[in-house]
Amino acid sequence: MIQARSLTKRYGAKTAVDGVDFTVRPGVVTGFLGPNGAGKSTTMRMIMNLDRPSGGSVTVNGKPYAQHRAPVRQVGALLDAKAVHPGRTARNHLLAIAATHRIPPSRVDEVIELTGLESVARTRVGGFSLGMSQRLGLAVALLGDPATLILDEPVNGLDPDGVVWVRLLARQLAAEGRTVFLSSHLMSEMAQTADHVLILGRGRIVADAPMSEIVAGAGSASVQVRTPHIARLVPLLEADGATVSGAEPDLVSVTGLAAPRIAEIAAGAGVVVHELTPVTRSLEEAYMALTRDDVEYRAERIAVEANR
Numbered sequence: 001m002i003q004a005r006s007l008t009k010r011y012g013a014k015t016a017v018d019g020v021d022f023t024v025r026p027g028v029v030t031g032f033l034g035p036n037g038a039g040k041s042t043t044m045r046m047i048m049n050l051d052r053p054s055g056g057s058v059t060v061n062g063k064p065y066a067q068h069r070a071p072v073r074q075v076g077a078l079l080d081a082k083a084v085h086p087g088r089t090a091r092n093h094l095l096a097i098a099a100t101h102r103i104p105p106s107r108v109d110e111v112i113e114l115t116g117l118e119s120v121a122r123t124r125v126g127g128f129s130l131g132m133s134q135r136l137g138l139a140v141a142l143l144g145d146p147a148t149l150i151l152d153e154p155v156n157g158l159d160p161d162g163v164v165w166v167r168l169l170a171r172q173l174a175a176e177g178r179t180v181f182l183s184s185h186l187m188s189e190m191a192q193t194a195d196h197v198l199i200l201g202r203g204r205i206v207a208d209a210p211m212s213e214i215v216a217g218a219g220s221a222s223v224q225v226r227t228p229h230i231a232r233l234v235p236l237l238e239a240d241g242a243t244v245s246g247a248e249p250d251l252v253s254v255t256g257l258a259a260p261r262i263a264e265i266a267a268g269a270g271v272v273v274h275e276l277t278p279v280t281r282s283l284e285e286a287y288m289a290l291t292r293d294d295v296e297y298r299a300e301r302i303a304v305e306a307n308r
């Protein structure tokens with residue numbers, strides 16, 4: 001469990017994290033989202049005592065990180081996968097960390113197996129690909145068998161197999177009752193991995209809710225309706241409270257009415273319908289809507305400028 005209370009970080013005149021309150025619960029994967037510079041890494045660094053809060057506090061499993069007698073057994077973190085001595089082998093890197101924290105060498109072999117590093121365990125990490133470094137970083141995070149895991153962009157640089165592997169690992173760790181707090185800019189991946197979502201924008205909490213609520217709350221879902229009799233159907237739908245929009249002669253987007261009701265109205269009027277597709281919002285659309293005011297450079301603005 002991670003609990004932040006009025007957590008604040010200022011760098012000179014810049015407020016990177018602005019008095020945030022949140023709780024990251026065990027047993028679920030919590031996704032941490034936000035535009036570049038929103039304060040995600042700073043928040044994670046403060047949880048791990050790598051940055052001092054300018055105000056407020058944050059605890060892991062009930063205590064600030066520094067007050068735990070054996071913090072690596074409480075919380076494991078992947079913050080910067082490349083921060084490893086390049087001359088060491090992966091196994092020696094893990095053995096050195098294990099020795100410092102009185103973790104038996106047998107656990108090193110367990111995490112090597114868990115993270116699929118067996119074939120490169122005796123290779124110097126200086127030659128590792130980003131994907132291998134990420135696996136090694138995850139192995140370090142898991143070394144103390146911690147109840148809480150903090151993973152900053154764990155799928156960064158991974159190939160599609162690696163991305164799926166991280167997703168399954170995160171879900172398995174949460175199913176074991178651990179707290180899993182994970183940041184990523186890959187929305188489709190996050191949608192499949194996280195149960196709960198925390199969104200930061202300019203250092204403040206923009207949303208803190210279950211994934212289903214975030215996606216559902218992004219705006220009303222619509223139904224795509226294709227019929228050769230648009231002109232007959234649209235007034236009937238509008239009379240029943242729908243809002244209808246659409247640019248194609250045989251296709252409209254209907255909000256305010258569910259698909260079964262649209263089907264009943266069409267059937268009642270003898271209108272043939274060729275397609276009736278409920279369209280749910282994606283996490284990406286929800287995220288874009290929620291962070292619209294917190295981003296300096298948006299894709300649509302760039303597109304407008306490119307078309308000038």
Ligand SMILES: Nc1ncnc2c1ncn2[C@@H]1O[C@H](COP(=O)(O)OP(=O)(O)OP(=O)(O)O)[C@@H](O)[C@H]1O
Pocket residue numbers: 011014015016034035036037038039040041042043
């Ligand atoms: N050591 C530092 N000194 C000064 N400013 C900093 C420092 N670290 C971060 N910042 C600033 O604080 C803000 C938050 O940065 P942070 O790296 O936490 O954002 P982020 O959400 O992790 O972004 P990204 O998605 O790009 O990783 C940014 O404006 C950044 O420039």
